[in-house]
Amino acid sequence: MGEQKLKTVPVLPWMRSPVDVNLFEECPLHLLPCLDSRLKVALQNMGISSLFPVQVAVWQEAIGPGAFERDLCIKSPTGSGKTLAYALPIVQMLSTRAVKCLRALVVLPTRDLAFQVKEVFAAIAPAVGLSVGLAVGQSSIADEISELINRPKLEAGICYDPEDLSPELQSSVDILVATPGRLMDHINNTKGFTLEHLCYLVVDETDRMLREAYQSWLPTMLQLTRSNDESFYPRALDVIPSTFNSLKTIRRFGVERGFKGKPSPRLVKMVLSATLTQDPSKLVQLDLHHPLFLTTGQKRYQFPEKLESYKLICESKLKPMYLVALLQNLGGEKCIVFTSSVESTHRLCTLLNFFDDLQIKIMEYSGLQRQSVRSKTLKAFREGDIQVLVSSDAMTRGMDVEGVRNVINYDMPAYIKTYIHRAGRTARAGQTGRCFTLLNEDGVCCSLDCLTD
Numbered sequence: 001m002g003e004q005k006l007k008t009v010p011v012l013p014w015m016r017s018p019v020d021v022n023l024f025e026e027c028p029l030h031l032l033p034c035l036d037s038r039l040k041v042a043l044q045n046m047g048i049s050s051l052f053p054v055q056v057a058v059w060q061e062a063i064g065p066g067a068f069e070r071d072l073c074i075k076s077p078t079g080s081g082k083t084l085a086y087a088l089p090i091v092q093m094l095s096t097r098a099v100k101c102l103r104a105l106v107v108l109p110t111r112d113l114a115f116q117v118k119e120v121f122a123a124i125a126p127a128v129g130l131s132v133g134l135a136v137g138q139s140s141i142a143d144e145i146s147e148l149i150n151r152p153k154l155e156a157g158i159c160y161d162p163e164d165l166s167p168e169l170q171s172s173v174d175i176l177v178a179t180p181g182r183l184m185d186h187i188n189n190t191k192g193f194t195l196e197h198l199c200y201l202v203v204d205e206t207d208r209m210l211r212e213a214y215q216s217w218l219p220t221m222l223q224l225t226r227s228n229d230e231s232f233y234p235r236a237l238d239v240i241p242s243t244f245n246s247l248k249t250i251r252r253f254g255v256e257r258g259f260k261g262k263p264s265p266r267l268v269k270m271v272l273s274a275t276l277t278q279d280p281s282k283l284v285q286l287d288l289h290h291p292l293f294l295t296t297g298q299k300r301y302q303f304p305e306k307l308e309s310y311k312l313i314c315e316s317k318l319k320p321m322y323l324v325a326l327l328q329n330l331g332g333e334k335c336i337v338f339t340s341s342v343e344s345t346h347r348l349c350t351l352l353n354f355f356d357d358l359q360i361k362i363m364e365y366s367g368l369q370r371q372s373v374r375s376k377t378l379k380a381f382r383e384g385d386i387q388v389l390v391s392s393d394a395m396t397r398g399m400d401v402e403g404v405r406n407v408i409n410y411d412m413p414a415y416i417k418t419y420i421h422r423a424g425r426t427a428r429a430g431q432t433g434r435c436f437t438l439l440n441e442d443g444v445c446c447s448l449d450c451l452t453d
């Protein structure tokens with residue numbers, strides 16, 4: 001017990017004195033200080049009339065007295081509105097910029113998540129004249145480049161040298177939402193793609209992003225966005241891959257029109273997750289500047305307020321029958337069934353589809369499927385043409401589908417973090433939701449209490 005308590009006390013001093021998001025209340029838009037009236041209208045058009053507590057807390061740090069002086073580390077439950085918590089202040093801060101260049105970058109682990117986050121930015125950014133791009137590799141690199149980089153029209157007779165990095169090559173977007181792999185492709189190969197003007201970097205689903213190297217995207221990013229004034233950023237960083245043309249993107253002073261001689265603004269970082277790591281050896285990779293920790297409550301992990309959790313003890317050989325009975329009882333409510341692997345996802349989905357009596361549309365969603373198939377399935381699920389999605393953990397993190405009332409752990413997750421993210425596909429945005437976990441009565445592990453991080 002004592003040991004368990006010790007584990008929950010963060011080692012890093014700045015994590016020990018967090019801002020408690022629970023102390024903030026929902027705030028109606030008309031009471032939110034400094035909100036641009038155009039953004040207010042855009043939010044209302046999204047059906048949003050007030051900001052959630054985590055959004056108010058971040059707004060205060062970003063737009064209020066905090067003025068983004070510190071990097072923000074945000075841990076708040078699934079479905080609490082973290083996307084808008086960073087999107088809104090970034091868009092507001094960039095709304096007065098006259099020159100188009102890439103100023104904000106959001107990096108996410110999967111394409112589906114990147115699509116989702118792009119949609120949120122796309123709903124508010126155009127209201128203040130900002131454009132949003134997507135770099136996830138869903139189209140050819142050439143198509144993506146033409147979306148992201150503005151190439152000047154050539155005058156007749158003028159020969160354009162593609163090797164020439166002329167200043168006319170400009171970003172077509174102010175905000176970019178990207179997956180790390182495709183981001184690295186652009187850093188390494190796309191002429192005119194530069195991070196030198198970047199003001200905001202968001203690493204969403206941070207603990208997942210720090211777990212995988214993704215072609216060293218993080219050290220590369222940090223190197224490229226550092227000022228060449230070493231006194232400004234005194235810490236040395238790891239060596240970065242020599243293959244990319246880094247010289248053109250190293251952050252410089254006075255590069256921007258109208259800003260000559262003035263230092264580039266500090267790159268502000270925001271890192272977020274419902275299960276943000278406390279591990280100093282992981283967090284150090286982010287090279288955070290005087291970080292401020294915003295978290296919800298005292299517990300290590302917090303579940304959504306209106307989530308109900310149930311465990312169903314069943315005989316292992318009858319497990320599929322228990323599931324069928326449960327689905328029958330749920331009567332066609334939107335539901336995600338999680339399994340432990342892509343193979344069992346496929347097997348279980350095939351099996352369920354033999355039960356004609358169920359009279360519900362069931363499809364699978366897994367990392368083994370082609371992106372186009374996955375996107376189509378997700379669209380049908382969002383639109384209610386499919387009621388049950390049998391999924392591997394490809395769906396676990398961040399995915400936001402309206403109306404999901406139930407999550408079923410057909411296979412028990414191996415980690416508490418996985419449980420939190422799976423369960424978090426329901427009970428979002430203050431809604432109610434239920435999470436059922438099927439446990440083997442003869443199983444080695446029959447209680448969720450023994451799930452460890």
Ligand SMILES: Nc1ncnc2c1ncn2[C@@H]1O[C@H](COP(=O)(O)OP(=O)(O)OP(=O)(O)O)[C@@H](O)[C@H]1O
Binds near residue numbers: 079399429
């Ligand atoms: N202020 C608001 N008013 C009403 N709905 C909101 C508001 N902010 C966000 N939402 C809705 O809440 C849902 C959850 O938001 P979001 O996906 O940002 O949660 P999250 O905290 O990032 O969750 P996860 O940790 O699972 O990624 C979305 O459907 C979003 O549209």
